[in-house]
Amino acid sequence: MSLVSADPDVEPTDPPGAALLGPAQVRELADRLGIRPTKHWGQNxxxxxxxxxxxVRAAGVGPEDVVLEVGPGLGSLTLALLPQVRHVTALEIDPALATQLPRTVTDLAPDLADRLTVRHTDALRVTELPDPPPTALVANLPYNVAVPVVLHLLATVPTLRTVLVMVQLEVAERLAARPGSKAYGVPSVKAAWYADVTGAGRIGRQVFWPAPNVDSGLVRMVRREPPASVATREQVFAVVDAAFAQRRKTLRAALAGWAGSAAQAEAHLLAAGVDPRARGEVLTVADFTRIADAAAGQDAGAEG
Known part of the structure; x- marks a missing residue:
């Protein structure tokens, strides 16, 4: 059954070459496939x-971009992306949805079907992707895995230059938070290692089926070089994790387990130019990097 005839309300503003999915079509597709959105896979x-x-506008993608989309679902965002970009590689964990998406695109945007690659896979297990290499991540991410997915893909797909994701509003605020704010924490610092991160707007609940219990937010990231460091990313992130595991404690106390003792933590902090009485929530990613560098330098000196 073709979906083309099922879309009598295609709007004049739909991208050329693609008819976008409206509420009736989304439900029709789900009914035909016997799909009911599941909390297990965070489907909305x-x-x-x-x-x-x-x-798509907020993502700022264009004809030269290769977009990586995680969790395309029934194809609402995919169909909006395809006319604007060179290629879309979609990662879908649900086998029924992964099978259906190419058929939906063939029905509604036949001239653009060759721009789509669908992989039935868990985005958190991806270590390499087929050519062409992605330049942008654009996705409506499942709430329950949003932060791990973003950080994993930034780490494993170095060609990604920009990110625009829709996530739970609270997660969006955490990712884009600045030092000293209540929302600032581990996701904020780790995202800042890879990119400049900003909030890009709020999304209400009624644009989803089923409607979630919370609003969503858009987050934009622009890749940049991480802070210069002799420590590895893993070593820097270990400091971040330790600092926020006991965020009410001073860094001297919070980093004691990581450093081996409170006295050793204080030594690393002073070497990094960080007040041992401060708390992790006021430090920038560059501050955490200097702490890791101080520890790495001292360890190297001890070995020598």
Whole structure:
């Protein structure tokens, strides 16, 4: 059954070459496939055409971009992306959705079907991707795995230059938080290692089916070089994890387990130019990097 005839309300603003999915089509597709959105995979399907257009605009992608989309679901965002970019590689963990997505694109955007690659896989297990290499991550991410997915892909796909993701509003605020704010924490620091991170707007609940219990937020990231460091990323992130595991404690106390003792933690902090009485929530990613560098330098000196 073709979906083309099932879309009598294609809007004049739909991208050329693609008819976007509206609420009726999303439910029709789900019914045909026997799919009911599951909490296990964090499925909330976008049913609003205006929202997917807004995401594509906020992403700032163009004809030379290769987009990596995680959790494309029934294809709402995919169909909005395809006319604007060179290629879309979609990672879908649900086998029924992964099988259906190429068929949906063939029905609604036949001239663009060759721009789509679908992989049935868990994004958290991806270590390499087929050519062409992705330049942008654009996705409506499942709430329960949003932060791990973003950090994993930034770490494993070095060609990603930009990120635009829709996530739970609280997660969006944490990712984009600045030092000293209540929302600032481990996700904020680790995202800042890879990119400049900013909030890109709020999304209401009624654009989804089923409607979640919370609002969503858009987060934009622009890749940049991480802070110069003799320590590895893993060593820096170990300091971050330790500092926020007991965020009410001073860094001298919070980092005692990581350093081996409170006295050793204080030595590393002073060598890094960080007040041992401070708390992790006021430090920048560069501050955490200097602490890790101080420890790495002292360890190297001890070995020598």
């Amino acid at each position: 399907f976008v049913i609003d055409k205006g929202t997917v257009r807004r995401i």
